[in-house]
Amino acid sequence: MVNRAIRPAQNSAPPFGRIAVCCLALSLAPACAYLPFTDNDETTGSGNTTIPVTIEGVPKQLESGALKSVEIRAGEPTSLLDVRRRATQAASALEEYLASEGYFMAVVSPDLVEDMDMRPQLDVDVGERFTIAEINLSGTETLPADVLDKLSIASDELGIGTWAVTTDIEELERRLVTELRREGYAFAESEGIDALASRADKTLELTYQLVPGPRVQLGELIIPEGLETKDRSIEILRNWELGNYYTPEKVETLRTRIRGTGLFDGIGVQIQEDPAADGLHPVELQLSEGKRRSIGAGISVSTSEGVGATASWERRNLTGVGDTLGVDAQIATLTSGLTLSYDRPNIGRYGRDFSAETGIRAEETDAYDLQGISATASLSQPFNDHFTLSAGATIDATRSTDYELRAAGEDDYEEQVTFSFPLGATYDTVKRPLDPQSGNRVSLGVEPGVSVGDSEAPFTRITSSASTYHKISERLVAAVRAEAGTFLGEDDVPVDRKFYAGGGGSVRGFEYQSLSPTDADGNIIGGDAMFAASAELRWRKSERWGYVAFVDSGSAAGSVDEAIGEMRTSVGFGVRFYPGFGPVRFDIATPLDRRDGDDPVQIYVSIGQAF
Structure with a gap:
């Protein structure tokens, strides 16, 4: 609230009451969307938004706001009295608007209307625009010097000599209260603004009535x-x-x-x-x-990777410490599995999380067939809101065959047990994982390990990825991702430890794993390195629908340099449906440099953005 007084002037001026009415506009919005009517409430009646008057004499920079201030939603006037009443109310609304812009001496005079077909005209004499001469803070006498300095800096943002605009004056009130609360005054508030106007100097002296309250510990x-x-x-x-x-x-x-x-x-x-x-x-x-149990299900469809379905069950707060027990099942053309997981957050301190899982899986791809059972435990610790380190241990028993073993006979399988110790670092400022709008995500993983069994091989597997999201406009988001991996050590590791490229998870438009190294006979073999990059332009057309244009490139090879040199590219278009929990994704992609045997298009249906 703004309380006002008028400093008398020796020169001629409108009567005191007129100035008081003008100053009252400091507590109003700068433009009134609709006028209040006293006889009947025409704002709720039928009719289009109309401007019942013409305006003369308003400064050009204020014309748009002036017109908006006199808008009404009403039907045609019913009488000559109605026309005059609307003109009078429009004049009052326009004076309030001009006062909110610092023209406290403005006089708006409606012409006398003698005919219902005549559109009333408002003649405006804006007078001189008032400026701010002084800003005082009341109630701050006992505040520490450092707090007073911050309030002074906030006050200086309004500035002596600036135009006395209502929104700026009231915005400073909000900033002062906010600054007090930031400094520990949790119950700080304002009892209003006293404004003293000088008609002679055309200035305004402001006193903000602050009530800091106690500094809260x-x-x-x-x-x-x-x-x-x-x-x-x-x-x-x-x-x-x-x-x-x-x-x-x-x-x-x-x-x-x-x-x-x-x-x-x-x-x-x-x-x-x-x-x-x-x-x-x-x-x-x-x-x-909330509820402690939940179940979920999902489905994915791809021309390159087949059909897949997932189901999950979760029991939260299992022992009362925020821990979660989960079961996930997957059945798909290429991969099937069952996983049991346990997560325990905040061990000893906030953010230090323990997770463990065990599961069985079966994979049947063009490169290999594999059955495995594994167990993993890891501990992660954030060091700030965005940076997290993790360390873990994994044991993975596998039985696999690749194209060479298949050629020798279907009973020839290689059995191995792999012990590894994955280390990870993540920097993440993305707030909406299923549908990122802004932020960056960078991760690095280093996994030293050793495989024993039918063959023995020490190794180190290194992976990295980086993605960035930029909101170009309210409905348009640009997204870019790059990922790379390299493998150091012996080749006699389980085949799923190698790198492969192609398919919905790396380069859409190409068959699953088809951008991986092959032998002389064209059989897919795993690479020692991989590089892939994607760029998307995401347009949210409406609450439920969106569209995406994308480019993917990538390859797996013997080294990262070779992978970059052998990259193949695809382009595509996608549709996104937003049911409320995240987008359902439909993508269609085609290779730009199609090889013999490559299909012209690939189609993908899944949940969540591609990255």
């Missing part, structure tokens, strides 16, 4: 009783040391952490106004736990 969390989740698993989410000053960011981060557990449907965070005996302000949580 944060205390313990108050957790609701009766939750299935154990208190310690909620307390570990607290992101401040006892006694730290309040900031809105701390509370929002806590809310984000609680939401990220996936355990609660309703989340409330409230700072208690009264401090505890230790002088700290407890933070009270209002939590409503």
Whole structure:
């Protein structure tokens, strides 16, 4: 709210009441979309949006806002009195708009209308535009010097001598309160703005009536009783040391952490106004736990990789510490498997997560057939909001055959057990994994290991990927991805440890694994390296539908340099359907440099963006 007074002037000016009315516009929006009517509410009636008057005398830069300020939604006037009433109301609305732009002395006079067919004209004398002469802050006398300095910097953004525009004046009020809250004054508010206008100097003196309240030091969390989740698993989410000053960011981060557990449907965070005996302000949580079980299913279709279906079951908060037990099953043309997983978050500190899984799988591809059983455990630790390191151990028992063993006889399989220790680093600023809009994602994986059994081979497998997303406009997103891998060590490793390219996961438009090295007879063999790159332009046409144009390139070879030199490229077009949880993807792609035997097009249907 803006409270106003008028400094008397010795020269001629409109009466005091007129100025008071003009100054009142400081508390209004700069343009009124519809006029309030006193006799009847025409704003809710039928009719188009119309401008019932013509305007003369408004500065050119304000013409658009002036016209908008006098718009009404109403039918045709019903009488000459109605025409005059609309003209009078339009004049008042226009004066309010001009005052909100700093023209407090503006006078708007409607012409007398004698005929219903005559469109009233508003004659405007805007007068001189007022500027800001002085900005004062009330209620800040006891604030520390560093806080006063920040409030002064915020005040300087409005600036002495600038035009007295309502939106700017009220925006400063919002910034001052926000700055106080950032400095720990959780209950800071404003009781309004006192404005003193000088008609002689055409200036405005502003006094912001601030009420900082106490500087809040944060205390313990108050957790609701009766939750299935154990208190310690909620307390570990607290992101401040006892006694730290309040900031809105701390509370929002806590809310984000609680939401990220996936355990609660309703989340409330409230700072208690009264401090505890230790002088700290407890933070009270209002939590409503969600369902603990869920099931899911999915389907994928591809002309290069066949048909696949997945099903999942999940039990959250298994032991009350936010842990999750999951079962995932997959049946597909190329790969089938069953996986049991367990995830335990926040071990000892926030973000230190343990995960373990075991599973069986079967793969039948052009390059090899494989059956395997594996077990993996890993520990990850974020070092800030975006950077995470992980380390783990894996044991993988496989029975596989490739084209050479197939040629020797179908009973000739190679049995191996592989021990590896994957290490990973991830930098991720992407907020919507299923449908990224902005941000970057970079990952590096190094997996040293050894395979024993029918053959013995030490190795190190290195993979890396980088993707970036840029929102060009409200509905247009550009996305780019590059990924590479290389293999060091002996070749006698399980065939699925090698690198392959081609298909929906790397280069759309080509058959699965078809961009991999081949022997003299044309049989696919794994490569020691891989490189692939993709670029997409994603257009969200509406809430439910979107379209994508893309280019993919890639190859697998004996080295990264060879892979880059042998890259093949495809182009394509895609449709995205948004049911509410993420896009359903339909892509069609064609090779640009098609080889003998390559199909002209490949089609892919799946869930989520390609990357």
